[in-house]
């Protein structure tokens with residue numbers, strides 16, 4: 583009976599991981615996260631080699647995709663239909679649609695396939711006390727900026743009302759500015775879009791004038807958080823059941 587229970591739990595865990603694997607394959611957008619100045623690949627997963635055309639666009643603009651890496655642009659095609667954006671900048675953050683047109687022998691019409699992505703950009707910077715800090719994060723899609731520098735998450739900028747903190751200014755070039763940095767300004771700064779999705783994460787540490795090499799913060803969507811919580815609970819239940827089995831075994835021996 584308890585063996586069955588164990589098996590059931592293992593099965594549950596397996597199903598759960600399997601589901602996590604196939605989740606992005608649906609119509610929901612695929613989350614990708616890249617470091618500022620780094621590169622990112624938007625994967626399209628189209629097996630056949632019959633693609634005639636690739637388009638990349640955001641809700642507000644069309645992006646020209648170079649056929650090879652050699653051309654001058656930052657955006658180029660790789661392999662079948664993957665698209666690489668190199669030397670990432672903050673304003674790259676946001677929603678993208680990758681559309682491919684491919685040949686289909688059965689029809690004259692050009693069939694197409696879409697993938698949507700949410701691109702998150704992160705960066706870590708270290709700022710000395712008294713220095714001016716300019717973050718070029720207030721791009722078209724930016725709706726809110728939040729920081730936890732005070733120990734709890736607070737809104738410091740909104741699209742409608744501008745700067746909400748007396749530590750900061752903004753300018754017309756999309757910069758959020760801290761005139762004279764204090765150690766108490768250190769923390770994580772998040773830029774959110776109108777749907778509350780994180781576009782940009784900047785982790786600011788107070789200190790030397792050298793770039794910190796701490797590992798990049800992971801971008802956790804709420805789905806991943808829920809998944810993570812679920813794994814912990816299942817794992818805990820599993821441990822408890824094994825413990826109970828041991829106790830029963832001992833009780834049996836005595």
Ligand SMILES: *[C@@H]1O[C@H](CO)[C@@H](O)[C@H](O)[C@H]1NC(C)=O
Pocket residue numbers: 609696698
């Ligand atoms: C998937 O998204 C496309 C637009 O990107 C939409 O036209 C289509 O109806 C969606 N399909 C499903 C099953 O939701």
Ligand SMILES: *[C@@H]1O[C@H](CO)[C@@H](O)[C@H](O)[C@H]1NC(C)=O
Pocket residue numbers: 619620621651668669
């Ligand atoms: C990004 O891609 C370019 C060109 O492919 C390459 O030279 C560069 O080293 C890459 N940078 C990173 C951080 O991977």
Ligand SMILES: *[C@@H]1O[C@H](CO)[C@@H](O)[C@H](O)[C@H]1NC(C)=O
Pocket residue numbers: 639641642643644
């Ligand atoms: C993008 O290009 C398509 C044609 O390829 C055009 O219909 C559309 O208006 C363009 N969108 C923007 C935002 O420029």
Ligand SMILES: *[C@@H]1O[C@H](CO)[C@@H](O)[C@H](O)[C@H]1NC(C)=O
Pocket residue numbers: 730731732733734768769770
């Ligand atoms: C802000 O949040 C990050 C995680 O997002 C955490 O690592 C950091 O310690 C927090 N900072 C403060 C000052 O609470």
